[in-house]
Structures are given as structure tokens and as C-alpha cells.
Amino acid sequence: MTRRMLVTATAVAGLMLLALLGCGGGGGNPISQTPSVQTGSVEGRLVTGNSTTGKSRQVATRFRARVHGLETENTFRLQIRTNGEFRIDGVPAGEQVISIEDEVSQQGAVFVCFVRPGQVTNVGDVVPQPLGMIAGFVRTADENGQLKPVPRARIIARPISDESDTVEELPSRPFFTTITDGNGSYHLLVPEGTYLVEARHPDYEPASETVTVVALQTVTRDFTLVPLPRETGIVYGTVMAQVDGNLIPVPGALVMLKPQGTSEPIILEELTVGQLIREQMNPTQQGFVPPGPPIRRRLFTFTKADGSFELTGVTTGTYTAVAFKPGYGRDEKQVEVKAGEKVRVDFVLQAQFGTIAGQVTDAMTGNPIKGALVIAVRKGDNWWIWDGWEIMPLSGSKKPNRPTWHRPNQGGQQGMPSQSPSIFPPLPPVEPPVRAGTVTDESGNYKLLLPPGDYFVAAVAEGYEWQAQEVDGLQVGQTVQVDFALQPVVTVQ
Numbered sequence: 001m002t003r004r005m006l007v008t009a010t011a012v013a014g015l016m017l018l019a020l021l022g023c024g025g026g027g028g029n030p031i032s033q034t035p036s037v038q039t040g041s042v043e044g045r046l047v048t049g050n051s052t053t054g055k056s057r058q059v060a061t062r063f064r065a066r067v068h069g070l071e072t073e074n075t076f077r078l079q080i081r082t083n084g085e086f087r088i089d090g091v092p093a094g095e096q097v098i099s100i101e102d103e104v105s106q107q108g109a110v111f112v113c114f115v116r117p118g119q120v121t122n123v124g125d126v127v128p129q130p131l132g133m134i135a136g137f138v139r140t141a142d143e144n145g146q147l148k149p150v151p152r153a154r155i156i157a158r159p160i161s162d163e164s165d166t167v168e169e170l171p172s173r174p175f176f177t178t179i180t181d182g183n184g185s186y187h188l189l190v191p192e193g194t195y196l197v198e199a200r201h202p203d204y205e206p207a208s209e210t211v212t213v214v215a216l217q218t219v220t221r222d223f224t225l226v227p228l229p230r231e232t233g234i235v236y237g238t239v240m241a242q243v244d245g246n247l248i249p250v251p252g253a254l255v256m257l258k259p260q261g262t263s264e265p266i267i268l269e270e271l272t273v274g275q276l277i278r279e280q281m282n283p284t285q286q287g288f289v290p291p292g293p294p295i296r297r298r299l300f301t302f303t304k305a306d307g308s309f310e311l312t313g314v315t316t317g318t319y320t321a322v323a324f325k326p327g328y329g330r331d332e333k334q335v336e337v338k339a340g341e342k343v344r345v346d347f348v349l350q351a352q353f354g355t356i357a358g359q360v361t362d363a364m365t366g367n368p369i370k371g372a373l374v375i376a377v378r379k380g381d382n383w384w385i386w387d388g389w390e391i392m393p394l395s396g397s398k399k400p401n402r403p404t405w406h407r408p409n410q411g412g413q414q415g416m417p418s419q420s421p422s423i424f425p426p427l428p429p430v431e432p433p434v435r436a437g438t439v440t441d442e443s444g445n446y447k448l449l450l451p452p453g454d455y456f457v458a459a460v461a462e463g464y465e466w467q468a469q470e471v472d473g474l475q476v477g478q479t480v481q482v483d484f485a486l487q488p489v490v491t492v493q
Helices: 167-172 273-280
Strands: 039-046 064-067 075-077 085-092 094-102 107-115 120-126 132-141 147-149 154-160 176-179 185-190 193-201 204-213 218-220 223-225 233-243 246-249 254-259 300-302 308-314 317-325 329-337 342-344 347-350 354-362 373-378 434-439 445-450 453-460 467-474 479-481 484-486
Touching: 039 107, 064 085, 085 094, 085 107, 107 120, 107 434, 120 373, 132 154, 132 193, 132 204, 154 167, 154 185, 167 254, 167 300, 167 317, 176 185, 193 223, 193 273, 204 218, 204 223, 204 273, 233 317, 233 329, 254 308, 300 308, 317 347, 329 342, 329 347, 354 453, 354 467, 373 445, 434 445, 445 453, 467 484
Parallel strands: 039 120, 132 218, 132 223, 233 342, 233 347, 354 479, 354 484
Antiparallel strands: 039 085, 064 075, 064 094, 094 107, 120 434, 132 147, 132 185, 154 176, 154 193, 193 204, 233 246, 233 308, 254 300, 254 317, 317 329, 354 445, 373 434, 373 453, 453 467
């Protein structure tokens, strides 16, 4: 039994980090971004009905797309067709964490997509799942000890296993962000799991706590921020990466400062989440604001969606600045900080990806097929519709078989997936669902850049039966040839 995959705009939605392949710029309502940041587009289909038939109900306009890591408001209303097809334009280039969510029902899907300037990525059909919500207030105390709201504070949630996780491990996972409103209030939808939640504002010391999120429930977490010490400096800049000849932002990279002339180890190698929380002296639970800055300041941050970062409250001195992210490597710079001054430091990392490339042809004529859609999905992606897909081994010697990994919509109600642990284990801090999609050129050729891992690769073209293959163990610097010979659809008169 064969199932056709969507050829035109297909879907998006799933969780977590790393990803790769392109997205491109187009029309629509572009999201907030730095004017110099190049953009791309993401296409897909949000499936809210029966995944077996591939049909979707009328998609409510309350679904919104969120590009995590933007400095300003990062949600915007999707224009979705009745069959669920959609397109997101104006997405900053680079490895972006994107979610499509409905705050009313607390459903949504999350995915990581590598956006290339001026290109479009198609990520396939996706099914929303139940999400949990983190909500609360960010405040500070005035000179009289009265609490007042902190507007435009950034809330960042990063998946962890427990407080023994190190800061070094955090860049390998997705990050989810939002910004407080004028009352200091925030709310953020995330997949079920445990998170390090951080509140940041340029005028205050950051504060962090761990939060456990349960699907379809809301957990409250408030933060009380302490003003930065006076007479300090600022270190800011960007982290970029060379990717296939293009210089592209690296969102979610760790940037830290190590004071020179000290024996203190680089924090990304030893600092645990538990130590971080205790050293920041978050006063939320104590109900008071302690005098002065934290006992021991750890100078680090993570890059935003456009690859930019800013470290405030840096005391005078000479530092080694380090930028790091798995799959991209590390870069170091020397920087001198003076009180009341801003110092710019830019980093360029080298992307460490593998390549899946090949040609799509007509099985009857051998002619190349232009405009065929080729999608790569990391195995284990909980937001991918596995049912109905068969896999043709690379050798072509075996009979096509069904995948054995996650299969959504097994036993759920109203199009919702089963919440059985055997089918949907808690997501964080598992590896992110990497998706990449592109279309073939005039010669039927395609190329996908991807992080190391195991992938399901499918080719779809109008008038042809779809075909899929597996690629296991893609390595850094490796190129795997995957060709497709598609059979024309036979119309029975």
C-alpha cells in the first residue's frame, strides 16, 4: 500500500536542536529581526486530522509560529490553507528552533531547521502534540524594597536531564524563548520534560531555576532580579559559521569569558546546572532581594536567533572569550574590558556536517526530474508521521519495510497521539528532531547538509509514486549518495 506525500507546501513542527538544510526568503509577514540578517522560508503541512489518510481538519487561525531566540516579539499568525499547508517567510538564516502552537488547546509541534538565505525548506507533514506551559512574573525591588515589574526580560528554557548536567552540554539542545510584557508577565509553551529556565535583562544579574513541565499543565515560576554592579563594561558581538560557502548565524552557541591570570577552569567544562543556580543566588524562593551582586559571577550567555550576544556587568580586566557549539567547533579571542565601555568580539566557527546528495530520475525513461521534493528526517522525530511510509534500503535488495521508531496517532483521541511512555517518552533532553528539505535542480540533483546521525530520506514528485531510503551513521565530512528512480503513477481508466 502506497501513500503519497505532500508535494507542495508541507509541514513543520517538532522539537529541539541542530538541523540543517535551507529555507528561503519570500513575502508574507516577516518576523522581527536585525535589518542586516538574511532570511529564508519554511514550508510544510500541519496535520490535525487522521494521519493515515493524510487528511487534515480546518486549521484554526489561532495556531501561531514562534521562532525562538528573537530579541523582540517572536510569534506571528500563520496563514494556513484548509488542508493545513503553510509557509513561514522571513525566518533568520541559521539553525533555528521553530514551534507551531495553539495556546488555547496547549497543542503544538517543535522542529529544528537550518535556514539558508533566500532558500525554502520543506519539512514534511507534522502532527501537533500536547505541550506544557511555564508562566510567571519577573520583578525587581526598588529602593524602598517594593517589587516592580521588569518588562522585556528574556525567558530562556533549555532541556536538561537533571542538575548534574554541565553548561557545556546545553548548546547541544534546543532553546525556547519568550519576552515579558509591560507587567513583567510571561508564558511559554514547551514539550514535556525538565528545563533550566533563565531570566535575563541587560540591566540585571541573570537568575535561573529548574522546572519540570507536564503536558497540558501550567507550572508557575517567578524571578526577582538584582541590578548589575556599577562601573562595569559590556562585551557583545556575533557568532557565525562557514556553511557550504555561506557565512550564517549560529543561534544557541555558548559564549563565555575566562579571566586571564587565574586558575579558574573554563566554565563550560565543569560548571553544572546545580552550581549555576546556587551561585546566582536567585531570591525567588527566599522572598527577598539580597544586597549586592551574587557571590561569584559566571560570565556566559548564549547567542540569539541572529547569532548575536551581549554580556553585561563585566568587571574591568583581560579575558579569554570562548564561543562553542557542538557541530560547529570552538573559537577563542582575547578581549580587554574597561569600565563604562562596550567591546565587540566576533567569532567564526567551522560547521561540522555530513552531506546526503544524489539524483532523482524517472524510472521508466531515466530522465532527471526537476522540482522533486527531497526530505530528510532524523529517526526518532516524534512530530513526523511515520505511519504509511515504507523504507527502501540503500542496497535495494530487501523488501520495503515499515520503520520501527516512533509512530504518532496510535491510540490517541481526536487526532492526538497516545501518551503511553512506550510511544512518547519524555522528550527533553533527547537529541532534536532534525529536518531538512530541498528540491532538485534541472539535472534532478539535490544536496542536504546535516549533522551526524541516522536519517529517513524520501523523494516525492508530482505524477510519481514516492520513494524512501535509510541513511544510518552519517559522519562529519562524509557524503552519502542516495539516488531515487521514481515510478510514474499509473492511471486506471
